[in-house]
Amino acid sequence: MHDGSFPRPREPGDIPGGGTQLADVQQALADDQDSPGLRSSLEAIMLVADEPVSEVVIAQVLERPREEIAAVLAELAASYTAEGRGFDLREVAGGWRYYTREECAPVVERFISDGQEIRLSQAGLETLAVVAYRQPVSRARVSAVRGVNCDGVMRTLVLRGLIEEAGPDPDTGAIQFRTTGYFLERIGLPGLEGLPELAPFLPDDMDDAEDSGHEPAGS
Secondary structure, eight states: OOOSOOOOOOOTTOOOSTTOOHHHHHHHHHTOOSTTOHHHHHHHHHHHOSSOBOHHHHHHHHTOOHHHHHHHHHHHHHHHHHHTOSEEEEEETTEEEEEEOGGGHHHHHHHHHHHTTSOOOHHHHHHHHHHHHHOSEEHHHHHHHHTSOOHHHHHHHHHTTSEEEEEEOTTTOOEEEEEOHHHHHHHTOSSGGGSOSOGGGSOSOOHHHHHTTOOOSOO
16 A cells, blocks of 8 residues: 655756756757657656666667656656646656655545445456466466456556565566455455365466567557
């Protein structure tokens, strides 16, 4: 659950990028007329990122200088803070990612708590079942089983306290997930050994989907 304890947001003057000047950043944003432009491209990438994304990776994807990427990311972060948005852009663990703003933590926690009693969607139930029987399992493998991208559903299950991170996969480095004690409490089982025998019906050969770096389309 979101605990509201995050690093200090960047201030407007905290702009990285070596010799890059504020005027250069403002000009880059003003010239953001492409389809999509640099600013909108960065926002789209940050929106779907499930872990911090490094400036180097973004620069390679967008084929732009790393210094320019770093500067515009910092400018975006500063603009979100200045506008008082409910989210901000943070530089953590060697990369950038969206987070809910610290002062909004009580509202988010109340929303999540109230949402505990809301029934899961069919997609949520299917995703939770895959995690329960394949754990520890990565997002890519869950998506491979269901045949659709499950990132959004996985985030919902984490927020509801039904699944949690279980460390990196030793082979791929991808973050794995497992069910929680709260999951067992909700389904009324003392342990995972009490789950019905369903695992044999799940596909075993799912490594190709993860190794290729491609995930199924859809949601």
